[in-house]
Amino acid sequence: MRIISGQFKGRKIQAPKQLPVRPTTDMAKEALFNILNNRYYFDDISVLDLFSGTGNISYEFASRGTENILAVDANFGCIKFINKTAEDFDMPIKTVKSDVFKFLENSKQQFTIIFADPPYDFGLEAFAKIPEFVFNNKLLEEDGLLIVEHSKHTDLSKLDYYNLSKSYGGNTFSFFEAAKK
Template identity: 50%
Template structure:
């Protein structure tokens, strides 16, 4: 894993092998950020990274100028790794929290420019993510929700769904706030 853009471009991330994660591949991440580069201005955005795992995506947004990145994962080892790595590289715009994502979403009252969710692929509650985000009005106007999931899963039945991009067995589904 590496940071592919921004102030930390080229930084290699070497998380411990025992973390309970399935990181977004460099290929998929690079494709995602190429798409986003043409749609949003990274400088100054507020990002919520759900199921943040190693913090790979959180650090990418922070490296590219996000003013605030809130990362949520239920693994304390992942949260400690992200906090330590962010501190080592001066990314004080990242705040990492240990929590169950669905419990966290019920209590969160802030709005974000972008919400990224990379849940475990076997999680049966994946379709609930867009539902909760939009019911709670968690996106700012023109905000974007991106859910990473298995390519065979279809999330297009949500009214805010825009498109799905496939990268092998992984897909990103995009949802837009109006």
Template identity: 50%
Template sequence: MRIIGGKLKGLRLNPPTNLPVRPTTDLAKEALFNILQNQIDMEDLKVLDLFTGTGNMGFEFASRYAQSVLCVDHSFHCIKYVTDTAKQHGLTQIKTLKADVFKFLEQETEQYDLIFADPPYDISRIPEIATIVFERNLLSADGLLIVEHQSMQNLSNHPAFVEQRRYGHSSFSFFQKTQPE
């Protein structure tokens, strides 16, 4: 696992092998950031990284000068690894929170420019993520929600769904607030 862009480009991350994670592959991450690079200015973004795991995506956003990155995960060991790694590399914009992601979303009131969610593929509540994010108004006006999920899963039923990009067994579904006409 490595950082593919920004000030920490090329940095290898070596999380403990006992973390309960399935990190986004470098290939999928590179494809995602190529898409994002052409759509949004990553500097000064306020990012929410849900089910952060190793912090792989959060570190990538921080390396690309995101203003703030809040990494949320229920695993103490994941949060400790992300906190320690952020401190080690001077990524002061990364904050961590140990919490159940769904409980966190139900209580959160802040708005974010970009929300990235990479839930365990075997949980049944993945479609609820977009519903909660939009019901709770957690995205800024031009905000973007990206949910990583199994390619065979279809999240296109949500009214804010924009597109799905497939990378092998993993897909990214993109959601945006619908702009009033």
């Protein structure tokens, strides 16, 4: 995987083969960040990266100037890899080894962007828990955004707080936000 833009643009990061991950493709990542770039100043936001895997999304935010990034994953190998990569690149990424749903249930911190990339084989019920926890526990700042990455074969449009989806190849990003007042 490579970093698309920012301070570390073009840098390649090689994740260990034994990690149970499916990194977001460069094409999908570039499209996502083009959308976000039109909405946010990256140095003014806070990011929660759920099911962070290799840390691919966290590195992209850090490269673009985001200083407040928290990556959460249940796999110790993933957390260890993210910590080492963040240290090697001097990136401000903090990590938490935790089941994502337990973390969401107990967290009191708010974020501008929450990005979740759960396993593509999640059932709709498991996918539905993500926006449920995020919005019921008020984990997004005002004008915050929840982005859930999933397979193009999964339809999240009936879930609460759903706004829109964008597909790139086999990847789809569904965007969720609180209703505007």
